[in-house]
Amino acid sequence: MTRFEELLEGHLAGELAPEEEREFTALLAQAENRRTLMAHQTTAVLLQGVRRLPLSPSFTEEVLAGLPEPRSPQWAKVWDSLWAPRALRWNLASALAVILVLAVTPLAWRALSGPRAILTGRQPAAVVRFTLHAPGAERVSLVGDFNGWRSDEILLSDTTGQGYFSGALPLKPGRYAYMFVIDGTKWVTDPTAEDHRDDGFGNKNAVVTINETEQVDDGT
């Protein structure tokens, strides 16, 4: 944009300062600049003379019809209170409470989320039956990767009364280490397991493998 064009734009907008107006007038001594001014003035006047199109009489009504229904006063209050900015004031007790919540939440989440390997919904699964012959035992529980090795969660039952404790568990495909716990104290490796691996403490864990295509395995 040349200086003349810049001044021309300011002149048409009525924005020139007196000294700029004088500069502009001086530049109009050139015939070419006068022609440009006239052409732009003509075009600007033409544009400013354009009339607005008539609108349909129902324009505003149609806009209002497109607006959502107003909320009830109670809901409006609740909604507004949700969005209203607030200043929080802290004291030592509230700060400690927040710290406590932040510290406990991950632990609570872990405790509540439970074993992920055990299925509860409609997913591809294999139902695995675990059995241990433990004559004289009062209680046998199953522990393993699938339940975070918690010994009070999966109790096997002796339906025969002859010391054969068993239970069925739906599992996702995967490879799981497990053990039995007799009367809450004695850890026993499944003697019929398909595989074993060291548990890092000098004993062997039993291992069960569930393949993707496997649906039911009830014979362990």
Add this chain to the structure above:
Amino acid sequence: MPTELGLGSDHADENRIIAQCLAGDRKAYTLLVERYKELVHDLVYRMIGDAARAEDIAQDAFVKGYLSLRDFRGESRFSTWVCRIAINRCRDLLRRARREVLMPDGPDGEPPLSESVDEGETPAAALERREREEVLHRALARLPLKYREAVVLRHIEGMEFREVGSLLGIAAGAAKVRTFRGREMLRRLLEREGFRDDAI
């Protein structure tokens, strides 16, 4: 023409109306729609060149404006804000259409004419004015979008460069350059249509 649009309406008054709207008073919004409907509709029409769709888009812009009122910070006027929504809608539409003007109105490709007649305007003068508007409509439709936006906002809707820049997301100086260049292109197009500089 644009000076009667209410662009200079009291800012505090608008903020009060907007507060009423936010409190759930839909009728309060009527005041804003009534105040700016012609501006928004005309702007959209000049952008897309289709009167029927212009009305739909303008109405959509007002509805969207109402739904987003909570985001309105009052840093600009409501008119600027709702025009920005309308312009964005036009840009989307034109981008989708991959053309800068959807279709000329009317059976012969002519724009629908304003029915208003100046007091004391003779039929011949009214006819001449309408012919001028038709030529201008066609010439505007041929301007590249970014120049058309600037020319329409500055000269037809009568906005200041600061406001034009705010609406288009550019500096006031850039709005000035676009307006000048757009008007220069328009002048050449009008010349090809047989307009002379002393034709008015």
